[in-house]
Amino acid sequence: MKEMLYLDEVCLSFNNAFSLDRLTFQVMPGEIFGFLGPSGAGKTTTMKLLTRQLKKKSGIIRILGKDITKVVRDDYERIGILSDTNGLYERLSIEENLNFFARLRDVPKTRVAELLKTMHLYDQRKTLIKKCSKGMRQRTILAGAVLHNPELLFLDEPTSGLDPATILEVHKMLLALNREGTTIFLTTHNMEEADKLCGRIGILNQGKLAATGTTQELKLKYAKDEIEILDMDKKVVKIRKDLDGARHIHKMIESGSLLTIHSKEPNLEEVFIELTGREF
Numbered sequence: 522m523k524e525m526l527y528l529d530e531v532c533l534s535f536n537n538a539f540s541l542d543r544l545t546f547q548v549m550p551g552e553i554f555g556f557l558g559p560s561g562a563g564k565t566t567t568m569k570l571l572t573r574q575l576k577k578k579s580g581i582i583r584i585l586g587k588d589i590t591k592v593v594r595d596d597y598e599r600i601g602i603l604s605d606t607n608g609l610y611e612r613l614s615i616e617e618n619l620n621f622f623a624r625l626r627d628v629p630k631t632r633v634a635e636l637l638k639t640m641h642l643y644d645q646r647k648t649l650i651k652k653c654s655k656g657m658r659q660r661t662i663l664a665g666a667v668l669h670n671p672e673l674l675f676l677d678e679p680t681s682g683l684d685p686a687t688i689l690e691v692h693k694m695l696l697a698l699n700r701e702g703t704t705i706f707l708t709t710h711n712m713e714e715a716d717k718l719c720g721r722i723g724i725l726n727q728g729k730l731a732a733t734g735t736t737q738e739l740k741l742k743y744a745k746d747e748i749e750i751l752d753m754d755k756k757v758v759k760i761r762k763d764l765d766g767a768r769h770i771h772k773m774i775e776s777g778s779l780l781t782i783h784s785k786e787p788n789l790e791e792v793f794i795e796l797t798g799r800e801f
Contacts, residue, residue: 523586525550525673525704526571531580533570540566542728544580553695553705555719557712559797562725564708565604568677571706572602585673598626601671603663603679609650615661616646619668626669636664639694641687655682663691667698674698676707680714692718712790722789724796731796740786743795751781 526548533541541563548554558564569575571582573589582589585596609618619633637643640660650658659682667674679695680688695718699705709715715722716736723733732739748766750758750773760766762784773779787795 523550524548524583525552525585526554526706527581527583529581531570531582532578533566533575534578540728541570541577544725544728544730546723546730546733548704548706550704551699551702552721553699553707553719555715555722556706556708556725557710557715557722557793558708558725560710562797563728564725565677567725568604568675568706568708572600572604572675574604598669599672601666601669601674603666603675604677609658609661609665611651612649614647614649615642615653615657618650618661619664622665623668628668632668633664636668639690640664641690656684656687659683660687660691667694670698670701671703674703674705676705676709678709679707680709680711688714712788712793716789724793726797732792736789739792740789743792744784744786747785749783749785750779752778753780754778755780 524547526546528547529545531541531544544567556564556567566575570577571584571589573592584592585599587596610621613621616633616637619636620630622628623630623633634643637646640663642657642660642664645653645657648657650661653661659679663676663679666676676695680691683691692714695705705718707715707719719736721733721735722739724731724739732742734742746762748760748762748770750760750770752758752773760769770779770782
């Protein structure tokens with residue numbers, strides 16, 4: 522099975538300083554791959570590189586199984602993009618913008634109506650873009666990116682500025698697209714979002730990939746070397762993961778004094794801070 526995205530030793534530099542340094546990873550068909558990192562780590566730069574808004578200095582990039590330099594217009598018809606460079610026509614309404622994008626993509630108007638409802642924009646569909654809030658703009662741009670049910674979808678902070686109810690609807694839509702076969706490359710600062718949506722993640726720090734794996738793999742890898750036990754007196758006891766610890770747990774079980782036991786895996790946010798030394 523050919524990978525949807527493939528990067529090998531990819532470098533990009535500005536003013537003789539590396540922005541991306543030997544970046545290597547791949548995304549397989551049907552994955553939701555989360556690309557995480559602190560502000561300034563290089564996430565948006567990577568997105569622009571993959572969508573040919575920037576050119577690499579060295580390394581190999583393949584998209585849809587093809588070298589990025591050989592990707593043609595028909596290939597981009599199979600791709601959807603939401604980034605900070607997406608443009609909307611300020612003097613057109615939300616609905617007029619989406620109808621225009623639908624005509625370009627040869628998508629029926631029924632799909633526009635469906636997305637307007639999913640994005641909670643139907644009642645505001647006649648609003649001019651120049652009068653829209655940030656959240657309304659973001660929802661409109663996202664609707665435009667998924668109009669044609671792309672095979673590969675690039676999303677740069679797709680739920681930024683959205684309210685919790687709309688975020689939930691966006692997540693449902695993305696999971697539905699993924700079930701239908703869309704591969705998603707997602708950058709986000711929202712650790713809960715990454716944990717919920719992504720099968721695998723990559724954590725970028727200062728232009729280098731600090732770790733890749735499933736969220737469960739990373740949580741287990743960076744778990745503390747201790748077990749936390751609550752005894753019958755509601756006292757917390759911390760025990761190391763070794764033979765002496767196992768004997769202690771066995772004794773507590775035999776005596777009936779063990780109430781709960783927890784192996785202390787970190788959440789994704791704690792893994793992120795451990796790897797980057799920074800909050801997001």
